[in-house]
Amino acid sequence: MPELPEVEAARRALSPVMDGARFTAVLARRPDLRIPFPRDFISRLVGETVRAVERRGKYLLATLSSGETLIMHLGMSGSIRVTPGSSEAAAGPHDHVVFQMSSGATITFNDPRRFGFMTLIERHARHATLSRLGLEPLGTDFDAAALARACRGKKTSLKVALLDQRVVAGLGNIYASEALHRAHLSPRRKASTIASRAGAPRDSALRLTRAIKKVLNEAIARRANSNDRFRVYDREGARCRARGCTGMITRIVQAGRSTFFCPVCQR
DNA sequence: AACAAGACCTGCATGC
DNA sequence: TGCATGCAGGTCTTGT
Numbered sequence: 001m002p003e004l005p006e007v008e009a010a011r012r013a014l015s016p017v018m019d020g021a022r023f024t025a026v027l028a029r030r031p032d033l034r035i036p037f038p039r040d041f042i043s044r045l046v047g048e049t050v051r052a053v054e055r056r057g058k059y060l061l062a063t064l065s066s067g068e069t070l071i072m073h074l075g076m077s078g079s080i081r082v083t084p085g086s087s088e089a090a091a092g093p094h095d096h097v098v099f100q101m102s103s104g105a106t107i108t109f110n111d112p113r114r115f116g117f118m119t120l121i122e123r124h125a126r127h128a129t130l131s132r133l134g135l136e137p138l139g140t141d142f143d144a145a146a147l148a149r150a151c152r153g154k155k156t157s158l159k160v161a162l163l164d165q166r167v168v169a170g171l172g173n174i175y176a177s178e179a180l181h182r183a184h185l186s187p188r189r190k191a192s193t194i195a196s197r198a199g200a201p202r203d204s205a206l207r208l209t210r211a212i213k214k215v216l217n218e219a220i221a222r223r224a225n226s227n228d229r230f231r232v233y234d235r236e237g238a239r240c241r242a243r244g245c246t247g248m249i250t251r252i253v254q255a256g257r258s259t260f261f262c263p264v265c266q267r
Numbered sequence: 268a269a270c271a272a273g274a275c276c277t278g279c280a281t282g283c
Numbered sequence: 284t285g286c287a288t289g290c291a292g293g294t295c296t297t298g299t
Contacts, residue, residue: 003292034275034294058293076293077277094277113276115293129294156270165294172292233292256272258290274296281288 002074004058004137004170005219010080011055017082017105018050018062025100033096034075035117044068044120045099057133057169061124068120071127075115081108133169137212142168144209148201151191158194158208159187160255167191168212174233175215177260181232181242182211186266187252187259232260240265 002010026042038044049065060072074080083090083106090108091098097109097118109118121127134150135142150167151158161167162176171179180187185194185204194205222229231241232249240247240262247264 006292073293075276076291112278113291113293115276154269160270163293174292255270257293269299271299272297275294278291280290283285283287 002058002076002078003172003175003219004055004216005175005223007055007058007060007074007170008220009223010074011053011060013082014060014062014080014107015053017101017103017107018053020049020051021101021103021105022047022049023099024102025098027091027098028096029091029098030096030114033111033114033117034073035119037118038120041118041120045070050101056124056130056136057165058172059130059133068122069124070118070120071130072109072118073116075111075113075117077113078109078111078116081110082106083108129165132166134165134167135169137168137170137216142209142213144201144206147209148195148205149199151205152195152199154191156191157187157254158185158189158191159259161191162212163255163257170216171212173257173259174230175212175219177232178215178230179208179211181261181266182215183207184242184266186263187254187261189267232262235260 023045026045028037028041031037051063051065054061062070064070085104086100086106094110094112095108096111099107101107124130135146151161154161159176159180162171185208194202194208196202235249236251238249240249242262242265245262245265247262249260250263252259
């Protein structure tokens with residue numbers, strides 16, 4: 001499920017019950033998530049106070065008073081439940097981690113496919129993937145010039161480049177397709193074509209940055225991922241929703257993943 | 268170095 | 284009904 005908007009929604013749910021709160025109990029019910037828990041995961045958490053819950057791309061980061069950071073990733077099917085009061089009895093299938101906080105809340109991490117994980121690190125820079133994440137699409141330094149720079153010289157398709165977390169952090173398979181449609185750019189274009197030879201942003205880069213922000217902000221504002229709101233994702237064979245366009249949404253496979261686009265209005 | 272393909276794991280929809 | 288197949292919103296590793 002989770003791309004940046006869903007992760008941001010999780011952050012906003014966690015922040016009020018975690019910020020300034022202490023871990024009073026930690027339950028790791030199933031040890032074999034994508035990354036195994038570090039040794040002493042529980043003892044390093046219990047008693048610690050959360051300074052803040054932040055998000056970087058699709059990663060949730062809870063900084064602790066000890067200086068360590070709790071990293072949470074929802075993978076493909078992960079979700080986080082926040083319930084008031086102690087509700088250990090409610091732990092169900094695929095509830096892998098349960099936090100009891102001094103704020104009174106119970107936080108439950110559920111993940112059927114177990115592509116998600118939780119771990120503890122001493123410093124952000126120490127985490128290989130985290131330290132290599134690309135532009136934060138809702139951050140202040142995300143603009144056409146930065147995106148063009150990140151795509152310069154890239155021979156992959158635009159869609160595959162947008163999926164690469166080292167280019168833009170947080171876009172996933174749905175919103176990469178949605179942003180490209182909104183920008184009227186073909187997912188098959190070479191990524192480097194949004195920059196001039198010298199690396200300056202073309203008009204397409206400007207349209208794409210605006211489209212990415214718009215698509216993500218709208219999704220955050222509306223919270224739920226209801227399919228009928230998508231312009232292209234999972235709409236193969238349906239009519240293009242772009243103003244004045246009579247095209248039909250097409251599905252292709254790029255880097256092993258479905259891409260949906262309109263071949264008429266996306267060039 | 269950059270890219271494609273396969274791997275990880277479970278659940279759901281489809282078709283026979 | 285049962286069973287097989289293919290697909291899913293993410294990343295990591297392996298091989299070219």
